[in-house]
Amino acid sequence: MITATMVKDLRERTGAGMMDCKKALTETNGDMEKAIEYLREKGITKAAKKSSRVAAEGLVLAYISENQKAGALVEVNSETDFVAKNDEFRKFVETLAKQVVMNNPKDVEALMEQESIEEAGKKVSEVLIEKVAKIGENMNIRRFVRFETTDGIISNYIHGDGKIAVLVNMKNADNELAKDICMQIAAAKPEFLDEKSVPAERLDKEMEILKAQAMNEGKPEAIAEKIVQGRIGKFYSEICLVDQEFVKNPDMKVSDLLKTKNAEIIEFARFEKGEGIEKKEENFAEEVMKQVNN
Secondary structure, three states, X not given: OOOHHHHHHHXXXXXXXXXXHHHHHXXXXXXXXXXXXXXXXXXXXXXXXXXXXXXXXXXXXXXXXXXXXXXEEEEEEXXXXXXXXXXXXXXXXXXXXXXXXXHOOOOHHHHHHOEOOOOOOOEHHHHHHHHHHHHOOOEEEEEEEEEEOOOOEEEEEEEOOOOEEEEEEEEOOOHHHHHHHHHHHHHHOOOEOOXXXXXXXXXXXXXXXXXXXXXXXXOOXXXXXXXXXXXXXXXXXXXXXXXXXXXXXXXXXXXXXXXXXXOEEEEEEEEEOOOOOOOOOOOHHHHHHHHHHO
């Protein structure tokens, strides 16, 4: 059974009309991912990206070592935006990022078991529990990423006071160039560094969709395959960092900018607060009263 909620969710994820979404779900027996592919094949929607609406609160912050040879991003989630603006909560997240740089934990579980650099003698997990009890709201250390280099620099950019955070590892780059690349990543949301970084299955799926689009436009199969080769470049220019138009100068690609500086991007990461996390909608007045009662 196709419900109104399913239609609403598909519309939010694709931007397609309500009737188109309902038809897509009906044709695919309610399979959300197949419905997205159906809409793309019909040319009704151009992207299969999930809604960009943030569904959880908290902060994403960074820490870079003084010599810029190591850096980390950390995301810690909270229930409400009130906590995200709390100075103690912010300090906790900043300290976690520093701990990741200093102690290099394997994963979040290992980080939780480390002795906290904020409070000696206590594990990070114990400090987290104390913060939850003191602030009065559930919190979760969701993820982190850490980069290290011996012959380059690590740089970062924080947008929206902790809503988006970017970390980049570069060679032959100065701070100005590294900052420009970070801002590019924050604004253009690349998924991969370059074409060879795109998984084969992702490329195959995109080519299938592009071919279906062309054939649905009435093109013969042989012509459709040629059209796919022409359109795949646009796919790369959207998801690959070096193939994107440089946001400060759309007349050049990021790869062109790097060539002029003889610089290289080794790796990057982009965290957006709450991305991919579902959160139930709450009445704002009730949320305020909850904080007052706490």
